[in-house]
Amino acid sequence: MPLVSMRQLLDEAARGGYGVGAFNVNNMEQIQAIMEAARETKSPVIVQASRGARSYSQDRFLYHLMLAATELYPEIPTVLHLDHGNSVDTCKSAIAMGFTSVMMDGSLMPDGKTPSTFDHNVKATREVVEMAHAKGITVEGEIGCLGGIEDGHGAGLDGLSHLTDPDQAVEFVQQTGVDALAIAIGTSHGAYKFTKKPTGETLKMDRLIEIHKRLPHTHLVMHGSSSVPKDLQDVINKYGGKLKPTWGVPVEEIQLGIKNGVRKINVDTDNRLAITGAIRKVFAEKPEEFDPRSYLKPARDAMKKVVALRMMQFGQAGHAGDYAPITLAEMANRYEGNRVPVVP
Numbered sequence: 431m432p433l434v435s436m437r438q439l440l441d442e443a444a445r446g447g448y449g450v451g452a453f454n455v456n457n458m459e460q461i462q463a464i465m466e467a468a469r470e471t472k473s474p475v476i477v478q479a480s481r482g483a484r485s486y487s488q489d490r491f492l493y494h495l496m497l498a499a500t501e502l503y504p505e506i507p508t509v510l511h512l513d514h515g516n517s518v519d520t521c522k523s524a525i526a527m528g529f530t531s532v533m534m535d536g537s538l539m540p541d542g543k544t545p546s547t548f549d550h551n552v553k554a555t556r557e558v559v560e561m562a563h564a565k566g567i568t569v570e571g572e573i574g575c576l577g578g579i580e581d582g583h584g585a586g587l588d589g590l591s592h593l594t595d596p597d598q599a600v601e602f603v604q605q606t607g608v609d610a611l612a613i614a615i616g617t618s619h620g621a622y623k624f625t626k627k628p629t630g631e632t633l634k635m636d637r638l639i640e641i642h643k644r645l646p647h648t649h650l651v652m653h654g655s656s657s658v659p660k661d662l663q664d665v666i667n668k669y670g671g672k673l674k675p676t677w678g679v680p681v682e683e684i685q686l687g688i689k690n691g692v693r694k695i696n697v698d699t700d701n702r703l704a705i706t707g708a709i710r711k712v713f714a715e716k717p718e719e720f721d722p723r724s725y726l727k728p729a730r731d732a733m734k735k736v737v738a739l740r741m742m743q744f745g746q747a748g749h750a751g752d753y754a755p756i757t758l759a760e761m762a763n764r765y766e767g768n769r770v771p772v773v774p
């Protein structure tokens with residue numbers, strides 16, 4: 431099947447009461463790891479690329495790798511999503527390239543660093559929604575600012591500096607018509623999210639629950655939601671790495687989020703850790719190896735394991751065959767006729 435609408439995946443997830451992991455990619459091995467995990471667990475899947483990934487891979491390579499994924503895994507509903515679009519133009523170019531979902535992150539100015547105003551955010555996001563929905567493409571917005579910096583994107587502040595205000599969230603959704611909303615509840619991008627296991631003081635799940643109560647029909651998105659498990663950190667450090675002690679978002683907190691409206695969970699760091707640990711292990715144990723496959727294959731396997739585990743933990747496993755994906759043209763009709771959500 432062709433790449434599909436993210437809106438439909440999230441509507442179905444809401445109906446089924448589960449979450450869908452959105453995994454970042456830059457290359458073929460990462461795409462293969464995700465698709466293999468999706469097949470093994472029978473999961474619908476969101477593959478996402480940041481601006482950094484688009485420039486690293488050159489859009490065209492990435493897009494054709496994703497087409498190969500849809501040919502080779504026809505039973506898996508697969509979304510190609512733009513992570514953190516910084517401007518209307520970036521979203522426009524992603525849609526032209528064939529992405530079926532885009533994030534317009536107007537919480538920051540187009541420099542991707544400076545926190546913006548509410549008005550800037552609404553205006554840019556609204557413009558993307560109009561352009562995208564006319565083509566059946568899904569839009570994710572963000573209100574409040576995530577912590578940290580990833581791929582040069584982020585205000586570089588800690589996760590608690592710009593938490594999402596529930597009143598603003600309601601106003602933002604009403605004024606923009608976004609399909610999904612990323613909220614800031616204390617999480618950060620990158621490996622160093624928390625200096626100890628997060629508590630209600632540092633990870634504001636109560637804020638998320640409040641926003642869900644106010645916006646029960648909006649799909650919430652948790653960014654910066656790698657769990658950064660100790661065993662993955664340990665492999666890296668055992669084989670010569672130097673990661674400082676760090677904590678991510680515990681899976682049980684994500685599962686609490688899923689019970690409270692979270693439908694998309696962004697995971698990147700855990701996969702990076704798995705890949706790096708596997709490669710370090712080969713380099714340390716077999717220094718005579720020089721065929722890239724000798725370390726890329728274990729790296730791909732290690733990432734697949736993490737993705738498959740998250741798919742089971744988020745609840746998307748087993749749901750790949752639940753529904754027949756609608757075409758983007760049909761999605762455009764439905765937006766036009768106000769017949770969204772797909773699953774009422």
Ligand SMILES: [Zn+2]
Pocket residue numbers: 514576619653654696
């Ligand atoms: Zn993010």
